Amino acid sequence: MDISNLEGKEVRVRVNIDVHTTSSSLEDRSANYYGIYKGHDNVFVCIKVDEEEMYFPIFNIVYIKEVK
DSSP states (O other): OOOOOTTTEEEEEEGGGGGTTGGGGGGEEEHHHEEEEOOSSSSEEEEEETTEEEEEGGEEEEEEOOOO
């Protein structure tokens, strides 16, 4: 999955539900993609949904694609 050109764009995202307490609302919805961040032991994808920034380990992203 190449997401390097999605920064700042509206995207459709789905994450594994067990990753985050609010991720059940992210099963399949629109968000804004803000980039990839490297942590101490993982790589995270940052998205923003309803003014809330969320960080998910990249391997827990089921899909992320641009809204056209």
